[in-house]
Amino acid sequence: MSIKWNKMLVTGHPEIDLEHKEMIEGAQVIQSAIKKKDFPAILTSLGSFEDEMKEHFRSEEDLMRAEEIDLLDAHAQLHDKLLQGFILLKDTFIENQSLTFLKKEFKAFMIAMTKHIMNFDIPVFNQIQERAVPLE
Numbered sequence: 001m002s003i004k005w006n007k008m009l010v011t012g013h014p015e016i017d018l019e020h021k022e023m024i025e026g027a028q029v030i031q032s033a034i035k036k037k038d039f040p041a042i043l044t045s046l047g048s049f050e051d052e053m054k055e056h057f058r059s060e061e062d063l064m065r066a067e068e069i070d071l072l073d074a075h076a077q078l079h080d081k082l083l084q085g086f087i088l089l090k091d092t093f094i095e096n097q098s099l100t101f102l103k104k105e106f107k108a109f110m111i112a113m114t115k116h117i118m119n120f121d122i123p124v125f126n127q128i129q130e131r132a133v134p135l136e
């Protein structure tokens with residue numbers, strides 16, 4: 001079963017929502033390459049996903065910095081943990097070439113990523129978005 005974009009992942013911040021959607025699409029590309037057992041496509045899609053994730057984390061942290069969000073450092077540490085976890089998963093797969101490993105671990109990774117969005121991104125970007133609405 002592949003991961004899908006859903007209402008529970010909406011932060012209300014258009015730029016962040018678009019980037020989250022793009023990451024989920026990237027995850028779907030990885031999952032379909034795993035299904036096809038297409039090793040070159042798996043490696044390419046893992047690489048693009050990593051780049052996309054780095055870019056996304058940077059833009060979230062920049063936005064949080066601009067809005068002077070207190071929990072920026074703690075949030076950035078969570079990003080770093082996710083990124084390190086993904087890199088370990090990718091490097092282990094490159095070494096063991098096991099599709100069973102990748103399928104299981106990537107699914108677990110995406111669960112951690114969606115939990116991050118729901119538990120940590122949504123509260124922050126809801127707040128930022130509310131500030132952007134002019135008060136009448």
Ligand SMILES: [Fe+2]
Binds near residue numbers: 020121
């Ligand atoms: Fe995010």
Ligand SMILES: [Fe+2]
Binds near residue numbers: 075079116120121
């Ligand atoms: Fe985040």
